[in-house]
Amino acid sequence: MKITLVGCRGFGRVHLNAYTELRKEEIGKDLEIYVFSRTEEFAKECMKEFDANGYFTSYDDVLKSDANIIDLVVSHDAHETMGVKAMQAGKNVMIEKPIARTEEEAQSLINTSIKKGVKFMVLENHYFDPTVWKAKELMASLGKISLIIVRNTRRNSPPGWRRDKRLMGGGALIDGGIHYIDTMLNLGGEYSEIKGLCKNTFSGLEGEDTSGGIFNFKGGYLGIFMYSWASKSENFSHFEIYGERGSIKEDGVIYSGKPYGNLIVDIEGIKEKMIQIEKINTVKEEIKGFINALIHNNEVPMNPKIALRDLIAVREIYRQCGEI
Template sequence: MKRVKVAILGAGFIADIHLESYERFVPEAEVVAVYTRSAEKAKAFAAKHHIAQHFSSIDDLISNVDFDLVDICLPNFLHKEATLKAAAAGKHIIIEKPLAVTLEEADEMIAACENANVKLMYAEELCFAPKYERARKLVEEGAVGDVYMLKQSEKHSGPHSEWFYNIDQSGGGVLMDMGCHGIAWFRWMLKNNKALSVTASMKTVLHKGRTKGEDNSIVIIEFENGVTGVVENSWAKQGGMDDRSEIHGTDGVVYADLFTGNSVLAYSKNGYGYAMEKTDTTVGWSFCMFEEAFNQGYPQELKHFIDCVQHNREPLVTGKDGRAVLEIIYAAYASAGQGKKINLPFSQQAEKPIDLWLKP
């Protein structure tokens, strides 16, 4: 089958991750061009990854390159423009988190892709991370009984690029940067069960002189099916990256730590597995292995979207999922700003989500 031609927009940290994923794990794709706002940086990135063409104008790339989809790895405030231009050119789109800065931008982007009949995938890698997927399958196999609480946390001492600290470019702080992962993973685990309310607490702890954005946040989400989700995020945590999840059920618990060990730690009162596959060895504490691959799921999500383009399938995670995550983020900022629980659906106009906290 013909390889899918990819144009990557961006040349920063996440673009490097995506390129390495394509090169090592997605032979069905060929990255044919790169865009970034700096011509010098675009040239250097192209040379580093042996990409044939490089541009400092999206319009020039679209006009001069034969390609099938764009992989958007740009700062948040550039997502809308890039998406609208790609959709107008009839190109499929995979876009890094968050989907957009505002709900209005998200709606415009989703509508543009639907009108152009192009696919829009929200690149939430936790829905593809091998450990997290092994944990999800344990739940499906009956390991923990009925789930009543999900927890996810991602913490480190601060992001790699300066624009993250500029709330006019990012739209918010650590919640916009990393909280979107936990929220999306909750919805993935719960098959997009409706979120009913959000309660949040946030503050700026470590980076007060660098940003107006929050660098530590705790968000509690109550879902229609009775499950409570707790997402914790921090740019103030010392000692390196921490990314883990917990699944609590009536018959067991599962812990998945992306960066420690090579297994999921689980406790099951009754054992797990489908039908006759259940054995005594799965009762109690066990270490559940996962396939060797990038821990965070980047190559898996990219490979999935390439397959969707090749076979005309709908992505498992779409722009509408990204929009739903953004709505919960809005409610979390409003909750922290007003000091109360916010019910969903939630809609309040704001120049950027963090204004609901800074200017309640």
């Protein structure tokens, strides 16, 4: 299996570390990893640092190669153009979240993958965190649900393309915030409406750096969402679920490679207890799942329509804010 990573900097290094770990497992023992950078010196450095099998400095050469998978860790504006070109060349494609900047770009990627018969998945590592799915399983124990809260705050003033609203497709929400939108929708299900607010304060972005939303879920409960790059990061619960018989809270203690910690369950008739969740590298697990789907010709573990669902919610908050 040959994989070419496009984007050695930033989160691309997280992918490369995941590949290093995968090569220690049975599924990855025959993996060949190639890297791409337009700067040859950096491409060589990246290849040496991560013990890759080779490097490219031309994307056209990547497309002409015999790579089975192209892993795109690039700016949001390049997702559709580079992804579609790869699919048209017969390549299976992984793209870091978000799926794209707009619904139209996202649908173009999905349609092309179907037309060309290649596998396509958005790498949304929060979707692969077992903490979320254990909480979802336990929700039935709460009886009637009243409220779901999902939030994350941090101080972040990124350089480069993330400051550009056009390249990003927005601000902090479409970048880091879409992770937590994914969690909100995985827990809450379908919604009938969203009320959103956004602010641009002092992070240096052209787009918003702080946003909030209220989801009116069809299950009869509310979801309150908050995300910011202009607030101090605190060790609080990243999600909380309240029902008539008690609550389920993520404990806020984050482990390397895993977005969420353990669960604190307080249900009527049961003494409050901590439920320990397996500590996994969610980036490694999502990539491993995609490789497995290719080997066994199965459906990818996260359908790209889920990534489109998440983008639609982000875009609705932007519409409510007057950002688009």
